[in-house]
Amino acid sequence: MTKQILSLHLGPVGDTTQEVKLLGQTLSVRRIGADGNQERVADLIREFDGKVDAIALEGMSAKLSLGSASVTHAVGDQLRKSATQTPVLDGNGIRGALERWAVRLVSEAQPGLFSQKNVLMVPGLNHRGLAAALEEKAVEVNYADSIIYFRLPTPLGSYVGLDRGAGPVLAQLKDEPFRRLFPLAGTPGVARTAAPFEHADVLAGDMGAIRRYAPAELKRKIIVVESASDEDIADLRGRGAEMVITTMPWENDDLARLPSPVIEAIFVALRPDPAAPLNEDTYLNLMADLVWTPKILRLKEESAQVNRFAFVIHPLSTRYIYKDKRLRYLRFLPEKLVEHYVAEISPMYLSRITGAVSPATGQRVEGILLTLGATPRELMRRDPSFTYRRLIKAARMSERMGARIMGLGAFTSVVGDAGITVAQKVDIAITSGNSLTVAATLETGKQAVIKMGATDLSQGKAMIVGATGSIGAVCARLLAQAIYNVVLVAPRPERLIALKRQIEAETPQAVVTIATRADEYLGDVDLIVTTTTALKTRIIDITRCKPGAVICDVARPPDISEEEAALRPDVLVIESGEILIPGDVDFGFDIGLPPKTAYACLAETTLLAMEGIFEDYTLGREIEMDRVKEIYRLFKKHGFQLAGMRSFDQYVTDEEIARKRAIADELRRDPARLQRLVADARHSREAVSVADAVKPKGFPASLSPQTVGAAAGALVALVGGLFFSRRKTGR
Structure with missing residues (x-):
């Protein structure tokens, strides 16, 4: 038999009946309006008492509660007591x-x-x-x-x-x-x-x-x-x-x-034990x-059609600090001073990223671009908690602005535990973007090696510098499955041994060599993927590289400078694969790349929002290979593309690659010429290093302590003003 619910309300006079399905059962709900007449409500309760399974009183509570306080409303209490047989409910129970x-x-x-x-x-x-x-x-x-x-x-x-x-x-x-x-x-x-x-x-x-x-x-x-x-x-x-x-x-x-x-009345009508008390339990x-x-x-x-994400960047050097018009005038102050104090600024809103749309599904996404003030040098010299605090603030800003996932760019993704602490402290989903960074890097490296003349990748040899890091380790594992001879370079021997064993277990046919320094093996590898940045030491000695080698420089700031790359005209130095995002994309800010082109970590965040994946994705030091493969599948699904190969912010043309390949071929045929080129390169590099060494460090000599103090005071005032302004606006 269908359960009968009567619902009384103080709205306009009316009498409607509808069937409701809940908990697998169908009930009849009749709603009657009393037009504000409480006496009419009491009459109706008495009229239907014993004739229905439950009576609901909409907007007529017997108890009023606010915070931890509560009182009885006399009229509401009296109405509930008007029935002697049928339970009368006001919703407070559920x-x-x-x-x-x-x-x-x-x-x-x-x-x-x-x-x-x-x-x-x-x-x-x-x-x-x-x-x-x-x-x-x-x-x-x-x-x-x-x-x-x-x-x-x-x-x-x-x-x-x-x-x-x-x-x-x-x-x-x-x-x-x-x-x-x-x-x-x-x-x-x-x-x-x-x-x-x-x-x-x-x-x-x-x-x-x-x-x-x-x-x-x-x-x-x-x-x-x-x-x-x-x-x-x-x-x-x-x-x-x-x-x-x-x-x-x-x-x-x-x-x-x-x-x-009404919902409480339905629950009362459907309770298995009619004698059970009418309470929340x-x-x-x-x-x-x-x-x-x-x-x-x-x-x-x-x-309804737009998914939102956020992405956090930071200046790679003081040159990037001056790009923000709010900080542009700081270029007149000492560089080290600017770098130190701007690092203290709270996360700042830069722009909205608009126009991204999937050609496969039509899903539109928009992004919020935020920045920290710290350069890599400042992030690395400070305790990780310094960065965590600012990333947590950025995450909360992102949540307030409607984002559902936040990506970590550049050094923010490698400081400390690589995003795990931040993800634990906030509700918004977090990703480092490193899964797509790996996929894009390997695909770009493969294309570059082929263009430089390789015909059978499985017969080549690859080196991964920073092999035990989050990006390096998964690059090494995947490269070993395609290029069976790999050299792993990292400073920690115990981690190298563990990674070597893991790769040999996953890919038994792989030949894995481990080393704490790259120099001895550079002359024998076709592809070098460098994923680590040491701010005070040289990671790769390019003069030792094999003719026609490809260096894929994932690190930010890059490990290889433009001046060093020029020493070896036969070696192709490229950046990690940048991504073309589908749609008429406008970043609203100069991120240092051509229009519609994003770093892979930013592209991953965009891609996850486009797919509707709002969960922590790439975190920590160990990137899951399944995630790399999944993100590459989504990359293909939504029409993302690798941008052209770039080297030092410029696209590399096929003609330039052909010239490098021709020089490499000549050097292979003429070992004596290769030796002369290497000797000249080393001499030129040492001359550059001596010139750099005699440059004054820190504050220019012309600045007096008083000037430095005044500049510091002005900068502190600026930082405080920006912080106060952001606190005041709340946006």
Whole structure:
């Protein structure tokens, strides 16, 4: 027999019946409006007492709660006692648990959605569970109860804490009519202050109160309510709201249409033991049986089609610091001073990345480009916690701006534990981008070796410098499967031994040589992949390289300088593979690459957003080969492409490669000429090194200590001003 639910509300007179499917059963829900007449509600309760399985009272609570305080509402309590046979429910028994669960499920479905958001409870009255769950995620939760009920200009939780204000608020509300406590949509007699609503990113609470008291403009707001009607959705869409989330369960995971009192009544009707008490504990097992995801409805079509990511970069040298117009005038100050103090700046917003779209799926993505102030030298000389703190700030900025995954660029991906600590401290997904860096590097290196004349890669020999690092190790393992003779170079012998054994177990036919220095083996390898940067030592002695060798320089800053590369015109030095992102991409900032071209780590973050993968992806020192293969498959799926080979910020033409190949062929035929070239190269390199050694270090000699002190003071003031400005704007 179909269970019968009666739901009474104070809205306009009406009488409708609908079938509802929940927990595998079909119920009949009849809703009757009393047009604000509480006596009519009492009459209806008495009329249907014993004739239905449960009665729900919408907007007529027997108990009012705010924060940790609660009071009994005399009229609501009396209404519940009007029936002697049928249970009368007001939603308080299940609302808190379902709201908490809904926030958790939404956060799992869209990590970071509530993180670093400002929440305004509209109102907090009888939404203790929702408020508590959001407080765990959001940066700030305020309560509009003081604004709604007393027309005060500020919410609770800002100047007056909730615990202090809740008691007095409830004392004033406990005898108020329900139309004031749970207002319906409409125009208020007196408009409420708009500022707290405008400050909030999330408006959570009652749909009627939000529609009635919030400003007409709700651009980019997230609305969290129990349920929503088509009229509610149309109104919020017209006011510019971005998203509606309903916290009550509904069939087919659709937008919830019935509020918590009706859901509680359904639970009561479906409880296995009719004698079980009407409390939250009785309902928990029924809740656990729900196969349900809260509905997340994006109201703007263009917003629904855009996935957002963030990416963090940092200046590779002081030259990059001056590219930002806010810091451009610092070029007149001593370089070391600028480098030291700009490192202290909090993460800064640079631009929005727009225009990326998958030709395969049509999925559009947008990015947020952020920067730290530290150069590689500053990042490496400081404790990793220095970088962690700034990356955590950047992650929280990204979450607040709507990003769901954040990529770590350049040295931010290798400092400390390579992103693991940051990922543990924030809700947004994190990736170093190194999986696609590996894939792009190896593909670019393969193409370069072929263009330099190799015909059978399996007969060649490759070297990986920095082989035990996160990128180097997986490059070594994959190269050993294609070029069976590899040389692994890294400073830690114990790690080299472990990696050699791993590769030999994975690829038994591979010949693996290990060394702590590269010099002895450079004259015998065709491809060198260098993945590590030592700021004070030379990683590769290019003069020792084999004629026609290819050096793929993944490190940032690069290991091979342009001056060093010029010493060996037969050796091809290329950057790690840069990526062309599909679409009319605009980075909004000069990242040092041609238009639409991104570093592989940035491209990976874009690609994951395009595929809708919002989970930690590439983290730590050990990159999973399966991830490298998966990201390369997605690379192909979404139409990403390798950009042309580049060397020192310039594309390498086929003509240039042909010239290098011709010189290499001549040197192979004429060993004496090769010896002369190497000797001349070493002499030229030593002359350059001596010139560099006599250059003054640190502050120019012409600067007096007083000048340095004044410059430092000005720079400290700048850093403080930028930090204060960002704190003040909150954006």
